[in-house]
Amino acid sequence: MDASFTPEQDEIRRTLRELLHSRCGPRELRTALDTPAGHDSGLWTALAEQLGLPGLALPEAYGGVGCSATELALACEETGRALAPSPLLATAVLAAPLIAALGTDAQRAELLPRLASGRLTAALAVPGTALAAALALTGDNSGDWAGGGRAGGVQARRTEDGWRLYGQVDQVLDGHSAGLLLVAAHAGGFARSRTLLFLVPGDAAGVVRVRQTALDATRSQGRVQLRDVHAGLLGDEDGREVLPALASVGDTAAAVLACEAVGAADRALERTVEYVGQREQFGRSIGSFQAVKHRLADAYVAVQAARSAAYYAAWAATPSRGAGNCATSHSEPAADKQPGPPPPAARIALAQALEALRTAAAEGIQLHGGIGFTWEHEAHLYFKRAAGDELLFGPVHRLRAHAADAARLFDAQEVAV
Numbered sequence: 001m002d003a004s005f006t007p008e009q010d011e012i013r014r015t016l017r018e019l020l021h022s023r024c025g026p027r028e029l030r031t032a033l034d035t036p037a038g039h040d041s042g043l044w045t046a047l048a049e050q051l052g053l054p055g056l057a058l059p060e061a062y063g064g065v066g067c068s069a070t071e072l073a074l075a076c077e078e079t080g081r082a083l084a085p086s087p088l089l090a091t092a093v094l095a096a097p098l099i100a101a102l103g104t105d106a107q108r109a110e111l112l113p114r115l116a117s118g119r120l121t122a123a124l125a126v127p128g129t130a131l132a133a134a135l136a137l138t139g140d141n142s143g144d145w146a147g148g149g150r151a152g153g154v155q156a157r158r159t160e161d162g163w164r165l166y167g168q169v170d171q172v173l174d175g176h177s178a179g180l181l182l183v184a185a186h187a188g189g190f191a192r193s194r195t196l197l198f199l200v201p202g203d204a205a206g207v208v209r210v211r212q213t214a215l216d217a218t219r220s221q222g223r224v225q226l227r228d229v230h231a232g233l234l235g236d237e238d239g240r241e242v243l244p245a246l247a248s249v250g251d252t253a254a255a256v257l258a259c260e261a262v263g264a265a266d267r268a269l270e271r272t273v274e275y276v277g278q279r280e281q282f283g284r285s286i287g288s289f290q291a292v293k294h295r296l297a298d299a300y301v302a303v304q305a306a307r308s309a310a311y312y313a314a315w316a317a318t319p320s321r322g323a324g325n326c327a328t329s330h331s332e333p334a335a336d337k338q339p340g341p342p343p344p345a346a347r348i349a350l351a352q353a354l355e356a357l358r359t360a361a362a363e364g365i366q367l368h369g370g371i372g373f374t375w376e377h378e379a380h381l382y383f384k385r386a387a388g389d390e391l392l393f394g395p396v397h398r399l400r401a402h403a404a405d406a407a408r409l410f411d412a413q414e415v416a417v
Helices: 007-023 026-033 041-051 069-082 088-102 105-117 242-278 290-316 345-367 379-393 396-406
Strands: 122-125 154-159 162-173 180-187 194-201 207-211 221-233
Touching (some): 069 242, 088 180, 162 194, 180 221, 242 290
Antiparallel strands (some): 154 162, 180 194, 194 221
16 A cells, blocks of 8 residues: 555645635635525535536546545545535535435436536435434444334335425434435335435425534534425335445545544644744743643644544545546555455544544644634634534544444453453
8 A cells, every 4th residue: 555645636635725725714714604505605616616526536427527535535634624614525425425326327317417516415314313323433324213113203105106205304414505305214114114215305395494503613504304295215115225325425424524624633733833833921932831842742643643544544435446537546456455444444533533633623722822712713613623523423432432343342252361
């Protein structure tokens, strides 16, 4: 494995950082958060048209760029640095791969080119607070998180004119503004219980959507009510491939989120280092005090360790290297390719990255002193990103516990004497 970046990857990172620096500064960020959608539609158009970001990891046959999840993760590291609010995570990381994996040929041909171009955004609607469970990040996703035939969740009913959905979904990323909803619903009652995915236009009759007040304002969420809504089934009625597909998307999403968190942690630490070099006390910069140096050094080590884990998870998220425009020239030949890492790699990387982000953001607030916890300063936004991501995709201890269970880490019978 050659860990160096390819020229294409370096160009993606450089171009994206320059665009976000000019279009997503602190003032632009706060303005975007106050819009009904929670993001700057002009910035989203620029990301789609100039960089092809929504279709970065989609095949060229469907209008995508043809890169891998590795390039998408590296791009999200840059959006994480800027805390850029956009439908990228919900559309390109969660919804589009599920449509590509489970959709019929007609559904792929109709939806993927629109998603790749950015003209259509999508959101994955999972009942309750079960997104992490559905993606198999914090537990086995074969449970009854979709409703299990009981009250709650979303229920799907087969009628003469197709499928009808009813229920409510909270905490849907970009659910209030997405043009397409990908809804996980329970079907079959107790006789043939199964989880299916359904396609619902955002403006369909019976859909009621409201933007929620979230802890992390840069990660917009919506509440979606489905009142006897006509829906199209994604794929076939068997449903056997839905749970494995969700778990597979969860592995990729964990790697992408880990890189995004590393980008945010790196920027939070960078801002703090700049500040302690400027603020003076007792006639010298506070950054020259040994206690401050030790705290920043600990945060730096945490961020760099998380970056190594995130990059490895991003590399491992691509099962086959050497296809598409963004293929790495350093990849090993297929015959010499080493077996992939155990499944928990991405979950461990996500746990480490979220912990590093929380550490860097907390130190930033403390070392900024009196202004660090004010609403006007940006330090609290990074801490809220760490806390918000743990609520959505964690928490850290459960990510690690599930990774340990998957790796059978504590199943050994031998005990050291």
